[in-house]
Amino acid sequence: MSNESLTACRRGIGGGLVFVVAGPSGAGKNSVIDAVMERLSGLAFSVSYTSRAPRAGETDGEDYLFVSSEEFDRLVDEGEFLEHVTYSGNQYGTSRSQVLKAVAGGSDVILQIEVRGAQLIRSSGIAGCRVVYIFFTPSGLDLLGARLRGRGSETEAQIAARLVVAAEEINEIDRFEYLVINDDFDAAVDELAAIILAERSRITI
Numbered sequence: 001m002s003n004e005s006l007t008a009c010r011r012g013i014g015g016g017l018v019f020v021v022a023g024p025s026g027a028g029k030n031s032v033i034d035a036v037m038e039r040l041s042g043l044a045f046s047v048s049y050t051s052r053a054p055r056a057g058e059t060d061g062e063d064y065l066f067v068s069s070e071e072f073d074r075l076v077d078e079g080e081f082l083e084h085v086t087y088s089g090n091q092y093g094t095s096r097s098q099v100l101k102a103v104a105g106g107s108d109v110i111l112q113i114e115v116r117g118a119q120l121i122r123s124s125g126i127a128g129c130r131v132v133y134i135f136f137t138p139s140g141l142d143l144l145g146a147r148l149r150g151r152g153s154e155t156e157a158q159i160a161a162r163l164v165v166a167a168e169e170i171n172e173i174d175r176f177e178y179l180v181i182n183d184d185f186d187a188a189v190d191e192l193a194a195i196i197l198a199e200r201s202r203i204t205i
Contacts, residue, residue, distance in 0.1 A: 016103040017199055018129050019110045022118040023136030024166035026148040028182045029112050035189045040196060044102035046111045049075065052090035055153045083113065083120035088161065092117065103129060108196065115169040132199050134192070135176040139183050141166060
């Protein structure tokens with residue numbers, strides 16, 4: 001990491017945290033994060049890059065930064081990503097420059113990433129930054145499957161493949177600091193907001 005990037009992270013201590021929110025596809029992470037960001041000030045959302053095509057209703061630059069596989073590979077080569085993974089045949093990555101810019105400005109940053117991406121950040125860290133790991137999941141794979149089918153964007157075979165991955169991801173729960181069971185939307189919003197406020201209070205004490 002460059003000296004400039006390291007300084008940006010250190011500036012965030014006491015004024016910026018990085019919250020890694022990970023969990024199975026269909027766990028409802030984005031909806032809960034959106035609601036928490038409306039409730040709490042001082043939060044920035046890191047918009048991930050992906051090589052997959054947008055789903056119905058998704059907006060480039062808000063839900064994801066949609067790029068070609070070639071453009072994604074170029075960004076990898078340039079060191080733009082804090083982490084990047086391939087999931088269900090598509091590439092996903094967290095922008096280093098986005099995160100460092102937000103933290104340098106004193107914001108708390110939320111990353112909504114894949115479980116393997118969280119593992120990569122845990123291994124390498126973000127120098128000088130406090131990173132908080134939060135696992136999101138519904139209480140069972142049957143509920144997760146129902147939510148994936150409700151999106152109407154994938155075939156039954158694709159949903160079955162995602163559920164196999166989800167079962168493996170759930171085994172990683174013990175490596176996270178917090179667990180949010182998202183069966184009830186309002187309760188999940190309250191829990192995530194409480195986690196953020198608790199972590200903020202830890203830095204200011």
